[in-house]
Amino acid sequence: MNLLDPSRLDPAELAKSFPPDFLWGVATSAAQIEGAGAEDGKGPSIWDHFCRQPGRINDGSNIDVACDHYHRYKEDVALMKSLGLDCYRFSLAWPRVQPLGQGAWNEAGFAFYDRLIDELLQAGLQPHATLYHWDLPQALDENGNGGWLSRDVVARFADYGAEVARRFGDRLASIATHNEPWCTATLGYETAQFAPGHKSRAESLQVAHHLMLSHGDAIAAMRAETKTRLGIVLNHTPSFPATPTEADRRAARIDDGLNVRWYMDPIFRGAYPQDAIDFVGADAPKVEPGDLERIRQPLDFLGINFYTRSLFTADGTTVKGPGKRGFTDMGWEIVPEVFAQHLVRLAREYNPPPMYITENGMANADRVVDGRVPDHERIAYLSAHLQALATAMSLGADVRGYFYWSLLDNFEWNSGYVKRFGLVHVDYETLTRLPKDSAHWYRDFIAQHHARR
Structure with missing residues (x-):
């Protein structure tokens, strides 16, 4: 693999490496770009609530306006069309279409996604939807120990998935149940970096099980409503030992069990990894008879999000990698060779259905110059x-x-608006969109690939 100076690689030569029917897109999520607060009957999400808590968001910001995509979606779809994209991955905001997470549906919320899907189809873009990108209806978490901690939410989520599939399945190219359940569970319930901000490994692992169970039940519920492709999106951060010692290798293996295999194994093997179960001990989740069978639903695709790797020492802490190709503005080591290695591992160890790279990208300290x-x-x-x-x-x-993350600079969760992942620069004062040089590179690359179709 020649990665010595990829910036000099001719896009036309690179484009020849991909089959003619390969799809090119971008991705976003509802909470990060839509804004429109409580407009048109939208209920609050756990992220609306989290942003109101002092000290939770690094720059003190919130998602009330974000990129105002709710009002500017036509402009954003036109931007995507100008880049020559094949497809667009977006998420629905559950509290926009069902403010309480159960009970009545909000027709005004569904009408927005109806308009968005129509706009995408008219622009020649395939719509790829995700049911859950972390914005749980706050009403399901009001007492602090509900939400994903409650097994009751599993049925609520399956109902939500079935309704989305019933309404939009004939126009969507695919539906994913969850985006990055590891982040929902670990960052939301163990490290308190993300909403709802809990700190308990036992809670995190129980939430992870409920997420997996809700995934399986939602797949089954949607199968009864649509023939579109169904799957899930997992984030994988491959784990490596910091040094070639057995103790560091074991620490990396345990993290692999809690990060990659904790989600892959129940989906594709019908069991949680035993070494990880043994490691967490009393914190292991309560699994009821039949749960694993419900999780192990046949899938049409597997979405993989990749950004970086982790290096582990014997005590389970992470250390900074050598960064031979540098680091992103998030401090993440740039390791494209690990990306290739990991995809090959997944193919060989799990034989998954067709995979899509549903997120890959970098935060960069971008500036507008002339x-x-x-x-x-x-x-x-x-x-x-x-x-x-x-x-x-x-x-x-x-x-x-392949879906680049992200179309737009946007709300980067607990980092607020200071980290810019977008191909398109957003001025947060005026909300003006400006395609970056990378957007033009991606456009030209896609055009070279499309010329071979």
């Missing part, structure tokens, strides 16, 4: 990861599409 954004670092990142992806595919990884 009317443009010269984000050469992102171009290098993007081209290196696409070359790594092509390598993985040549070694047997069945990947059918």
Whole structure:
């Protein structure tokens, strides 16, 4: 794999590495871009509530306006069309379509997504929807020990999935149940970095089980309503030992069990990894008879989100990698070779259904200079990861599409608005959109690929 200077790689040559029917897209999520607060009957989410708690968001911001995509979606779809994209991955805000997370549906909320899907189809873009990108209706978490801690939410989520599939399944190219359940469980319930802000490993693991169970039940419920492709999106941060000692190797293996295998194994093997279960001991989740069978539903696709890797020492702490290719503005090591390696591992160990890279991208300290954004670092990142992806595919990884994260600079969760992942720069004072140099690179690359169709 030649990754010495990927920024100099000719996009036309790289484009030849991908089959003609490979799909190119971008991704976003509702809470990060939509705004429109309580407009048109939307209920509050746990992130609306989390943002109101002092000290939770690094820059003290909130999601009341975000990128105002709710009102500017036509402009944003036009931007996507101008880039020559094949598809767009977005999430629905559960509290926008069902403010209480149960009971009555909000027709005004569904009408927004109806308009968005129509706009995408008219622009020639495939709509790929995600049911849950972390914005649980606050009403389901009001007492502090409800939400994903409650097994009751599993049935609520399955009902929600069935309703989305019933209404939109004939126009959606795919529906994913969850985005990154590891983040929901670990960052939301163990480290308190994300909503709802709990700190308990036992809670985190029980939440992870409820997420997996809700995934399985939602897949089954949606199968009864639609023939569109159904799947899930998992974030994988491959774990490596910081040193070649057995103690560090064991720590990395345990993290792999809690990060990658904790979600892959029940979906594809019908069991949680035993070494991880043994490690967490009394914190292991309560699993009722039949749960694992409900989780192990046949899938049409597997979404993989990849950003970086983790290096572990014997005591389970992480250390900073050497960063031979640098670090993103999030402090994440840039390791495209690990991307290729991990995809090949998944293909060989799990034989999953067709995979899509549903998120991959970098935060960069972008600045507008003379009317443009010269984000050469992102171009290098993007081209290196696409070359790594092509390598993985040549070694047997069945990947059918790639979604860059993200279309727009947006609300980056507890980091607020200071971390910019977008191909398109957003001025948060005026909400003006400005495609960065990386957007033009991606557009030209896609055009080279489309020329082979």
